[in-house]
Amino acid sequence: MTDSVFKPSGVVTLLTDFGLSDPYVGVMKGVMLSLAPKLELIDLTHGVPAQAVAVGAWHLSQSWSRFPKGTVHVVVVDPGVGSDRRILLAERDGHIFLGPDNGVLDPSLDGDAVVRSLDIERFALPGASRTFHGRDVFSPAAAALASGMAPSEAGELISSWERFSLPEAEVDEAGVIHTEALYADSFGNLITTVEAALLGEGEWTVELCGESMPLVGTYAEVEIGALLALVGSSGTVEVSQRDGDAAASLGAGAGASVVIRPSASD
Amino acid sequence: MTDSVFKPSGVVTLLTDFGLSDPYVGVMKGVMLSLAPKLELIDLTHGVPAQAVAVGAWHLSQSWSRFPKGTVHVVVVDPGVGSDRRILLAERDGHIFLGPDNGVLDPSLDGDAVVRSLDIERFALPGASRTFHGRDVFSPAAAALASGMAPSEAGELISSWERFSLPEAEVDEAGVIHTEALYADSFGNLITTVEAALLGEGEWTVELCGESMPLVGTYAEVEIGALLALVGSSGTVEVSQRDGDAAASLGAGAGASVVIRPSASD
Amino acid sequence: MTDSVFKPSGVVTLLTDFGLSDPYVGVMKGVMLSLAPKLELIDLTHGVPAQAVAVGAWHLSQSWSRFPKGTVHVVVVDPGVGSDRRILLAERDGHIFLGPDNGVLDPSLDGDAVVRSLDIERFALPGASRTFHGRDVFSPAAAALASGMAPSEAGELISSWERFSLPEAEVDEAGVIHTEALYADSFGNLITTVEAALLGEGEWTVELCGESMPLVGTYAEVEIGALLALVGSSGTVEVSQRDGDAAASLGAGAGASVVIRPSASD
Numbered sequence: 086m087t088d089s090v091f092k093p094s095g096v097v098t099l100l101t102d103f104g105l106s107d108p109y110v111g112v113m114k115g116v117m118l119s120l121a122p123k124l125e126l127i128d129l130t131h132g133v134p135a136q137a138v139a140v141g142a143w144h145l146s147q148s149w150s151r152f153p154k155g156t157v158h159v160v161v162v163d164p165g166v167g168s169d170r171r172i173l174l175a176e177r178d179g180h181i182f183l184g185p186d187n188g189v190l191d192p193s194l195d196g197d198a199v200v201r202s203l204d205i206e207r208f209a210l211p212g213a214s215r216t217f218h219g220r221d222v223f224s225p226a227a228a229a230l231a232s233g234m235a236p237s238e239a240g241e242l243i244s245s246w247e248r249f250s251l252p253e254a255e256v257d258e259a260g261v262i263h264t265e266a267l268y269a270d271s272f273g274n275l276i277t278t279v280e281a282a283l284l285g286e287g288e289w290t291v292e293l294c295g296e297s298m299p300l301v302g303t304y305a306e307v308e309i310g311a312l313l314a315l316v317g318s319s320g321t322v323e324v325s326q327r328d329g330d331a332a333a334s335l336g337a338g339a340g341a342s343v344v345i346r347p348s349a350s351d
Numbered sequence: 352m353t354d355s356v357f358k359p360s361g362v363v364t365l366l367t368d369f370g371l372s373d374p375y376v377g378v379m380k381g382v383m384l385s386l387a388p389k390l391e392l393i394d395l396t397h398g399v400p401a402q403a404v405a406v407g408a409w410h411l412s413q414s415w416s417r418f419p420k421g422t423v424h425v426v427v428v429d430p431g432v433g434s435d436r437r438i439l440l441a442e443r444d445g446h447i448f449l450g451p452d453n454g455v456l457d458p459s460l461d462g463d464a465v466v467r468s469l470d471i472e473r474f475a476l477p478g479a480s481r482t483f484h485g486r487d488v489f490s491p492a493a494a495a496l497a498s499g500m501a502p503s504e505a506g507e508l509i510s511s512w513e514r515f516s517l518p519e520a521e522v523d524e525a526g527v528i529h530t531e532a533l534y535a536d537s538f539g540n541l542i543t544t545v546e547a548a549l550l551g552e553g554e555w556t557v558e559l560c561g562e563s564m565p566l567v568g569t570y571a572e573v574e575i576g577a578l579l580a581l582v583g584s585s586g587t588v589e590v591s592q593r594d595g596d597a598a599a600s601l602g603a604g605a606g607a608s609v610v611i612r613p614s615a616s617d
Numbered sequence: 618m619t620d621s622v623f624k625p626s627g628v629v630t631l632l633t634d635f636g637l638s639d640p641y642v643g644v645m646k647g648v649m650l651s652l653a654p655k656l657e658l659i660d661l662t663h664g665v666p667a668q669a670v671a672v673g674a675w676h677l678s679q680s681w682s683r684f685p686k687g688t689v690h691v692v693v694v695d696p697g698v699g700s701d702r703r704i705l706l707a708e709r710d711g712h713i714f715l716g717p718d719n720g721v722l723d724p725s726l727d728g729d730a731v732v733r734s735l736d737i738e739r740f741a742l743p744g745a746s747r748t749f750h751g752r753d754v755f756s757p758a759a760a761a762l763a764s765g766m767a768p769s770e771a772g773e774l775i776s777s778w779e780r781f782s783l784p785e786a787e788v789d790e791a792g793v794i795h796t797e798a799l800y801a802d803s804f805g806n807l808i809t810t811v812e813a814a815l816l817g818e819g820e821w822t823v824e825l826c827g828e829s830m831p832l833v834g835t836y837a838e839v840e841i842g843a844l845l846a847l848v849g850s851s852g853t854v855e856v857s858q859r860d861g862d863a864a865a866s867l868g869a870g871a872g873a874s875v876v877i878r879p880s881a882s883d
Contacts, residue, residue, distance in 0.1 A: 096384055098377065104803040105371065105637065106664030108676045109850075111630065114659050115683035118628055122685060126659075127380050127392075132372030135804060136860060144374045151381035151486070153388060164860065167835030215835050217850030220683070271370040272401060303433030303481050318375075318483030328402060328430065362650055364643065371637065393646050393658075398638030410640045417647035417752070419654060537636040538667060569699030569747050584641075584749030594668060594696065 091181055093231050094155030096125045100145055101161040101219060102133040109217070113159075113224045116210070120228035129158075132271070136164040138189050140268045140339075142249055143278075145182075146192040147319045154179035157231045159223050162189050167215040172203040172222065174230070174240045181230055183223055188249025201240035208239075254279045254345075262345035266293070266324070269338050273330030277343055279322040288348035289314075293324050294335040300345070304328075314345075357447055359497050360421030362391045366411055367427040367485060368399040375483070379425075379490045382476070386494035395424075398537070402430040404455050406534045406605075408515055409544075411448075412458040413585045420445035423497045425489050428455050433481040438469040438488065440496075440506045447496055449489055454515025467506035474505075520545045520611075528611035532559070532590070535604050539596030543609055545588040554614035555580075559590050560601040566611070570594075580611075623713055625763050626687030628657045632677055633693040633751060634665040641749070645691075645756045648742070652760035661690075664803070668696040670721050672800045672871075674781055675810075677714075678724040679851045686711035689763045691755050694721050699747040704735040704754065706762075706772045713762055715755055720781025733772035740771075786811045786877075794877035798825070798856070801870050805862030809875055811854040820880035821846075825856050826867040832877070836860075846877075 097117065103109040114126050129148055133141045141162035149158050163170075163185040171186040177198040184190040186202075194200065205222055208229065213221035230239060254264040254277075262283065266275040275293065289300040291314035298312040304327045307313045312331060317323040322345060325331050332338055363383065369375040380392050395414055399407045407428035415424050429436075429451040437452040443464040450456040452468075460466065471488055474495065479487035496505060520530040520543075528549065532541040541559065555566040557580035564578040570593045573579045578597060583589040588611060591597050598604055629649065635641040646658050661680055665673045673694035681690050695702075695717040703718040709730040716722040718734075726732065737754055740761065745753035762771060786796040786809075794815065798807040807825065821832040823846035830844040836859045839845045844863060849855040854877060857863050864870055 094384075094388065096388075098381070100374070100377075104664075105660075105662060106803040108632070108662040108680045111632075111659060111661035112680050112683045115630070115680065115685075115688075118626075118657065118659070119683065119685045122626065122628075122657075125384070125388075127377060127384070128371075129377035130371060130374040132370075148374045148378050148381065151378045151385065153381075153385045156381075165837070168837045212852075214848075214850045214852070216847065220850065271372040305431070305434045315482065316480075318480045318486065320478075320480070360650075360654065362654075364647070366640070366643075391650070391654075393643060393650070394637075395643035396637060396640040398636075414640045414644050414647065417644045417651065419647075419651045422647075537638040571697070571700045581748065582746075584746045584752065586744075586746070 090179055091176055091236065092155050092179070093157070093233055094153045095123055095231060096127060096153060096156040097227050097231050098127045098129045098152060098156060098158045099131070100129040100133065100141060100158065101131045102135050102137065102141065103131050103161070103219070105131055109219065113219050116220055116224035117228040120225060121232045124228065124231055133162050136162065137268070138162055138164070138187055138249065139251065142189045142192045143251060143267055145189065149180055149182070149193055150178070152180070157181045157183065157227050159227045160184035160189050161219040161223055163187070163218065166218050172205055172218070173246055174201040174203045174226070174236055175199065176236055181236065183227055186247050188247045191247065191249040192251055199236070200243055200246055201236060202243045203240040251278050254283060256283070260347055264343050264345070266337060266339055266341040266343055269332035273326065273332040273334070274317065275324040275332055275337055275341065275343070276317065276319070277322045279345060281316045281320055290346050290348045291322065291324060292344040292346065293341060294337050296335060298324065299348070356445055357442055357502065358421050358445070359423070359499055360419045361389055361497060362393060362419060362422040363493050363497050364393045364395045364418060364422060364424045365397070366395040366399065366407060366424065367397045368401050368403065368407065369397050369427070369485070371397055375485065379485050382486055382490035383494040386491060387498045390494065390497055399428050402428065403534070404428055404430070404453055404515070405517065407455045408458045409517060409533055411455065415446055415448070415459055416444070418446070423447045423449065423493050425493045426450035426455050427485040427489055429453070429484065432484050438471055438484070439512055440467040440469045440492070440502055441465065442502055447502065449493055452513050454513045457513065457515040458517055465502070466509055466512055467502060468509045469506040517544050520549060526613055530609050530611070532603060532605055532607040532609055535598035539592065539598040540583065541590040541598055541603055541607065541609070542583065542585070543588045545611060547582045547586055556612050556614045557588065557590060558610040558612065559607060560603050562601060564590065565614070622711055623708055623768065624687050624711070625689070625765055626685045627655055627763060628659060628685060628688040629759050629763050630659045630661045630684060630688060630690045631663070632661040632665065632673060632690065633663045634667050634669065634673065635663050635693070635751070637663055641751065645751050648752055648756035649760040652757060653764045656760065656763055665694050668694065669800070670694055670696070670719055670781065671783065673721045674724045675783060675799055677721065681712055681714070681725055682710070684712070689713045689715065689759050691759045692716035692721050693751040693755055695719070695750065698750050704737055704750070705778055706733040706735045706758070706768055707731065708768055713768065715759055718779050720779045723779065723781040724783055731768070732775055732778055733768060734775045735772040783810050786815060788815070792879055796875050796877070798869060798871055798873040798875055801864035805858065805864040806849065807856040807864055807869055807873065807875070808849065808851070809854045811877060813848045813852055822878050822880045823854065823856060824876040824878065825873060826869050828867060830856065831880070
């Protein structure tokens with residue numbers, strides 16, 4: 086399936102590790118508006134930890150489908166900028182994705198995705214820098230695609246690209262689920278990729294950093310200050326603290342081992 | 352008065368304690384744009400301290416009237432999410448307010464406000480989470496109301512809701528005003544709710560954390576580094592430090608006792 | 618040349634030191650949208666360190682030309698607010714700049730710039746505060762200018778204003794360049810104003826805080842964790858650390874002495 090079904094909505098999302106302390110994101114928007122004045126530019130987040138491809142990949146995979154068809158998603162978590170890494174232009178379900186070929190797009194793509202290698206030369210602004218492709222390559226390409234340029238004009242089809250696996254859960258013979266924390270959000274919730282469907286019926290206990298806590302339905306089921314686990318807004322298990330910051334209280338962060346165990350029944 | 356005079360302007364403001372490090376706010380915008388592509392989405396702030404209903408209530412009360420009539424204000428400072436707390440839909444002076452029934456809207460409402468309990472079931476997205484009503488309930492409701500749905504279709508009128516009083520000032524027999532700091536802004540200004548009208552003519556001295564400082568008209572009236580008090584941009588007394596951070600210098604924050612005393616005259 | 622060639626695009630950029638923790642920026646947008654509903658409001662950044670005129674001046678000078686002609690750039694880094702400092706209204710190359718007369722606009726202006734003193738009384742909102750001209754003066758003025766008011770109606774021409782020089786480089790007899798770090802961005806890159814053109818051909822070594830590092834073309838030329846210097850996205854020399862934070866590693870910040878020396882050849 087290589088005929089594009091992309092009909093631009095004019096919405097462009099931005100997901101970077103640039104933070105908001107500097108004008109880097111603002112300047113990207115200036116470049117886009119100079120080329121396509123009517124775009125609606127939405128910040129997905131710019132708080133990805135510097136060069137944390139896994140966190141960027143997770144955020145994108147959890148977010149893109151909430152936007153209208155016809156959205157262009159620009160992802161600049163790009164430790165390889167300045168090298169000869171490719172930039173991918175992918176289409177899926179009426180959305181377009183632009184990101185470096187380092188795996189950050191991969192968890193958001195499926196078998197029907199149509200993936201191209203962006204023609205960087207075609208889009209690079211005159212005097213393009215080697216360190217800020219967000220401004221000099223991604224922004225002009227996004228503006229063109231969000232204005233109706235056909236993806237087939239913007240790059241050649243490719244059949245392989247950098248794959249990326251988010252942390253997976255292993256279920257052992259006793260039915261115990263072993264995984265790790267993907268990251269801590271700004272509330273201190275430690276997010277895993279374990280989906281509710283893996284749990285089925287029954288009660289579960291979650292272990293992290295030597296602490297054990299119940300998997301509950303909502304915060305209000307535990308005391309203020311208590312640790313708990315629940316199925317969070319992304320539909321996956323996370324470890325939280327009621328009215329507190331679980332990551333800080335536990336001294337835990339990305340990569341911490343998480344064990345999800347069927348609760349003992351008497 | 353229950354006939355709605357709300358004529359949507361297409362502007363939606365967002366006030367949350369979500370921060371900007373995660374894509375929570377971005378995803379709310381995606382949901383709204385999917386339902387109502389032409390909205391103008393404005394961040395009021397997402398820097399309310401986690402679950403600080405008082406700060407959210409203050410920010411909203413100081414900000415909403417600066418926006419055009421026809422604005423929908425979405426407030427998600429919602430420690431009770433997942434419980435059976437109601438969501439309020441209030442109208443006042445041509446503005447609509449959506450927020451949890453925990454008092455966060457209350458200081459922005461007056462006797463003419465028309466308040467409803469939002470029909471949560473009607474707006475909840477399929478598979479709505481118990482932890483992220485910002486995405487799954489508030490956003491679809493805001494998009495509908497900002498697109499012209501009549502409030503009377505969106506919920507039943509109610510006559511009582513959670514009240515909330517911002518810290519008040521007490522004036523003792525000697526004319527001394529006693530209050531407390533509501534919060535410290537990001538410049539370290541300690542904000543109170545004492546309005547300029549309470550001061551009238553005359554000179555005042557402000558006491559906080561054992562320090563005493565003059566109430567002046569502008570920063571330039573004191574030396575660089577000196578503590579001062581003045582009537583801030585919200586029209587209330589605040590304690591500041593010229594070219595400095597008063598909250599850090601004084602070790603003071605929300606709840607700190609503030610005394611405003613007529614200056615001794617000889 | 619005093620005939621205005623400004624044709625508003627409807628884009629307004631905002632550059633302040635207000636941060637995003639408080640609703641100050643959101644309220645400015647409310648004021649603007651109340652007066653001019655169709656504006657496109659773009660945050661350049663609000664992360665300028667408090668009252669850091671030099672950093673604001675640098676960000677503006679590096680950013681404004683990336684936006685479409687017809688943009689109004691609002692700059693509120695304004696330690697003198699409340700005093701009788703003027704507000705400048707400048708035009709250059711089809712862009713308008715509004716900022717306090719403290720030098721923050723100066724590096725963005727050239728000999729053809731047309732500069733006026735804004736008629737503050739004309740634009741001040743009723744009951745304007747002495748501490749928040751961003752809301753009470755800059756926002757209404759920006760909305761008017763972005764809606765087509767002629768600059769000649771908004772203020773009187775002036776011929777002198779506060780000048781501001783960004784840190785300059787001195788080249789000594791041995792061809793060694795001496796300068797200082799202007800600021801550290803949020804990645805910890807220490808930015809200088811030394812342009813690539815000053816370097817010409819040849820190899821260079823950069824010294825900062827007793828450390829010596831090569832000037833390279835891209836991060837990938839050094840080991841992970843190594844310090845390096847390169848020509849950054851603004852076209853000037855910056856000191857970085859591959860996959861690290863140079864400012865934190867070196868304990869260096871704004872004002873740190875930087876020496877750029879031709880590499881010894883054997």
